[in-house]
Amino acid sequence: MSRKTALLLLPGLAFLAAGFLVPAVAMLVAPPGEETAAVVTRLAEMITDPYELRIIGRTVTIGLIVTGLCVGLGFPIAYLLARSTSRWGGVLLALAIFPLLLSNVVRTFGWLVLLGANGAIGKLLTSTGLADESPQMLYTPLAIVLGLTQLFLPLAVISCYSAVAQIDPGLDDAARGLGAGRTRTFWTVVVPLALPGIVVAATLVFAGSVTAYTTPYLLGGSGQRMLATQLFTYASVSVDWAAASATALIMTILVFLVSAVSSLAGRKGATT
Amino acid sequence: MSTAAAFVGVTQRFGDFTAVDAIDLEIPEGKLTTLLGPSGCGKTTSLRMLAGYSQPTSGTITIHGVDSTRLPPEKRGLGMVFQSYALFPHMTVAENVAYGLKIRKVGKKETNQRVADTLDLVGLGHLSASKPKKLSGGQQQRVALARAIAIQPRLLLLDEPLSNLDARLRVQMRAEIRRIQSETGLTVVLVTHDQDEALEMSDLMVLMKSGRIMQSGAPREVFSQPANRFVADFLGYENFFTDKSGIFRTIRPEYLSLGGDKTGERLEATVVSTAYRGVDLLVTLEAVDGAGQTVRLIADVRNAAAIEPGQKTTVTADPAHLVPLENSGKE
Amino acid sequence: MRGNGTRRPVAATLAVLGYIIMIVPILFVVATAFSAGRTLRFPPEGFSLQWFEAAVTYDPFMESLVSSLYLAIGATALALLLGVPATIAIHRGRIPGRGLLEGLFLSPLIVPELVVGLALYQQLMIGLGLDNLTTLLLGHTALLLPYAVRVTGASLALADPAVEEAARGLGASPVRAFLTVTLPLLRPGIFSAGLLGFVTSFNNVPLSLLLQDREFRTLPVTMLDYVQQSYNPRIAAMATLILAATVVIAVIAERTVGFAKIFGGINR
Numbered sequence: 001m002s003r004k005t006a007l008l009l010l011p012g013l014a015f016l017a018a019g020f021l022v023p024a025v026a027m028l029v030a031p032p033g034e035e036t037a038a039v040v041t042r043l044a045e046m047i048t049d050p051y052e053l054r055i056i057g058r059t060v061t062i063g064l065i066v067t068g069l070c071v072g073l074g075f076p077i078a079y080l081l082a083r084s085t086s087r088w089g090g091v092l093l094a095l096a097i098f099p100l101l102l103s104n105v106v107r108t109f110g111w112l113v114l115l116g117a118n119g120a121i122g123k124l125l126t127s128t129g130l131a132d133e134s135p136q137m138l139y140t141p142l143a144i145v146l147g148l149t150q151l152f153l154p155l156a157v158i159s160c161y162s163a164v165a166q167i168d169p170g171l172d173d174a175a176r177g178l179g180a181g182r183t184r185t186f187w188t189v190v191v192p193l194a195l196p197g198i199v200v201a202a203t204l205v206f207a208g209s210v211t212a213y214t215t216p217y218l219l220g221g222s223g224q225r226m227l228a229t230q231l232f233t234y235a236s237v238s239v240d241w242a243a244a245s246a247t248a249l250i251m252t253i254l255v256f257l258v259s260a261v262s263s264l265a266g267r268k269g270a271t272t
Numbered sequence: 273m274s275t276a277a278a279f280v281g282v283t284q285r286f287g288d289f290t291a292v293d294a295i296d297l298e299i300p301e302g303k304l305t306t307l308l309g310p311s312g313c314g315k316t317t318s319l320r321m322l323a324g325y326s327q328p329t330s331g332t333i334t335i336h337g338v339d340s341t342r343l344p345p346e347k348r349g350l351g352m353v354f355q356s357y358a359l360f361p362h363m364t365v366a367e368n369v370a371y372g373l374k375i376r377k378v379g380k381k382e383t384n385q386r387v388a389d390t391l392d393l394v395g396l397g398h399l400s401a402s403k404p405k406k407l408s409g410g411q412q413q414r415v416a417l418a419r420a421i422a423i424q425p426r427l428l429l430l431d432e433p434l435s436n437l438d439a440r441l442r443v444q445m446r447a448e449i450r451r452i453q454s455e456t457g458l459t460v461v462l463v464t465h466d467q468d469e470a471l472e473m474s475d476l477m478v479l480m481k482s483g484r485i486m487q488s489g490a491p492r493e494v495f496s497q498p499a500n501r502f503v504a505d506f507l508g509y510e511n512f513f514t515d516k517s518g519i520f521r522t523i524r525p526e527y528l529s530l531g532g533d534k535t536g537e538r539l540e541a542t543v544v545s546t547a548y549r550g551v552d553l554l555v556t557l558e559a560v561d562g563a564g565q566t567v568r569l570i571a572d573v574r575n576a577a578a579i580e581p582g583q584k585t586t587v588t589a590d591p592a593h594l595v596p597l598e599n600s601g602k603e
Numbered sequence: 604m605r606g607n608g609t610r611r612p613v614a615a616t617l618a619v620l621g622y623i624i625m626i627v628p629i630l631f632v633v634a635t636a637f638s639a640g641r642t643l644r645f646p647p648e649g650f651s652l653q654w655f656e657a658a659v660t661y662d663p664f665m666e667s668l669v670s671s672l673y674l675a676i677g678a679t680a681l682a683l684l685l686g687v688p689a690t691i692a693i694h695r696g697r698i699p700g701r702g703l704l705e706g707l708f709l710s711p712l713i714v715p716e717l718v719v720g721l722a723l724y725q726q727l728m729i730g731l732g733l734d735n736l737t738t739l740l741l742g743h744t745a746l747l748l749p750y751a752v753r754v755t756g757a758s759l760a761l762a763d764p765a766v767e768e769a770a771r772g773l774g775a776s777p778v779r780a781f782l783t784v785t786l787p788l789l790r791p792g793i794f795s796a797g798l799l800g801f802v803t804s805f806n807n808v809p810l811s812l813l814l815q816d817r818e819f820r821t822l823p824v825t826m827l828d829y830v831q832q833s834y835n836p837r838i839a840a841m842a843t844l845i846l847a848a849t850v851v852i853a854v855i856a857e858r859t860v861g862f863a864k865i866f867g868g869i870n871r
Binding site: 097182211218228232 | 611613621624626629631635646686689713717742743745746748752805806808812823830850857862
């Protein structure tokens, strides 16, 4: 490496080390005022504690449901947009991407208005006589699932869109010409070819869902704790460093695990 | 004839790979020299070393008698046209051409004049305000040429300048570059893998293979007297055989005749296949040569009677076009 | 959509449902912001702009807005200043293990931001006693480096390396060739990275959450706290103002570089 190259790299690397790498590694090894073993001990306690296990279970379950919803709704959007020849295609694509620029707080906040005690959905249910009184929707897993789906759907749309856009529409025509119906063409040609994009989408959504804070905080409340809200409580309310670090470790492992699985799946998909 | 630039024992290694292997070459002043060869022969590497974009592992490169081996490209004052043209996409045609003049602190008035003159020279005066993206491949090529010429370079270097153009335009640009070269009197070094291009354009033709110079000389001389099998093969000599006196020779398909009614070196042969091509007939034959080897011959015959595969015939090689090669079949 | 959506009824139905989930909640925030009533409810009681006034005159919002802008601009500028040279070194320098190095710069994207926030809180604020502004600036810069490296890297990869050589051949020194040729070609990438970086930093909650201080608080976290205490349309008005600003940014993005292009850079 030439001296010039090193000079270009070093400042960035230094900041990266100070603002991310060193603190992240140090936290897992040595939380302040505690023995290194404390984190490991707490971790061992957590994965046998039913309360903690429920939180982990809830986080993973919600993550999986949101991933399914985002792919299930995002792929059709991406598919229709990629195959659209209409002028509106571009506008609709922009509309799907725009929320990515918008604050999560603002986006999640809408559900408070919709699902709250005086919210629009409750009103709709009572005024149409579908329910006698507005059911409890806020601070339920359903609210979190809806909030997270709204949050991560744009991400799923873009990932799937770039995958579908690369598929030659001629292949659809070829499959149709060989006698495959519209549905069969979709499942036997489009979906397999777009699979790498779908895997990327699923990974991003799952990793985002199990680490999101704003949504479970606003829509889940204290009754529906997820790993992120629990971590905040340990770090900020009970100031239990070992527990906070252990929770952080669980979250990190979860994300790494799903990234590893998906990159393995991606590699396998590439060779077949 | 004076020398514009010279390579003396120049070697370029990339790790274990030797791209250019101890070449010696003199580029004549005011002439057009082509470096010709298949991809990977070291021709582009040599050009890049001459331009200063890479430095030889060993050896010396002199430009106008001055050792320039370690000189950075901006200090060499050469004009280079890249294969990709490398036009600055954010500048107009005129700004592209003016770039080198600006760096040379040429006055505004003179810059405008020289830009206009150079664009006229390449026939693009009317497009000076366009962005490169809006131009066709051939036009972009001319801009690249104008940009390199505008700085009045000591040498003009062209790296496969015509390879991205379609066939018709390519032939047109050959004449164009030749015209510009003779009008400006520039020393030009052109890299190409197309022997027609090299034959048509060069004053000096340098054939390279695996980092070495296989033969150099005037096109007519190289074409009629290839020094070895590689050069002959590259220039389309299809037939290689040992004659009755044991000399390894080559001849072009058009100088072989069938039927044995002419004088010359004769071989008894069997027709393998024929391909009718309108003006001529390409006949592939098999024969046993003077060394007892079975050789494949290709004859390009005109006005020939119908001939069938399997038929036996006599092949006659025109002695005036039989070329002796320096080595025996092996390259 | 090629002809019309009814030819693919299932896909079209799912797509419509998806758009409803993405967009409708946002519209409800806007509707409530114009309420004349005192609480967050739907339909809003009457029409007024009073809550917008309440939002822009509410000190905690305005102070934290200034802090958030300060942080976002600072972190974005730093990330570009550090990230662009690094990207050039990664793409144009001859370095062994180039992929590994790029991976290192992208690594902040993999670790959950809340976890990074916790690490910075523990190690830098409590461990080293750094103040929260410095810590936030460090953390946000590290978080934005991946954007700078990946987005400008994408536009660098598209640029013909011969262009810089051509400038050198015409007499430009390495520095001049960089300033007059390479940098202008990177401009769209740098602009995209800057815009994405700014928005990411400004909107960030998880990384900033544990790094708050009485003196220096960021707007999104202040808004989260506000919801916890009072439940009135002031927050909807603030959210609507942020939405309006985001629309402006989106329009600028669309007009300059193109919307989809900007996001093309993040998703590999």
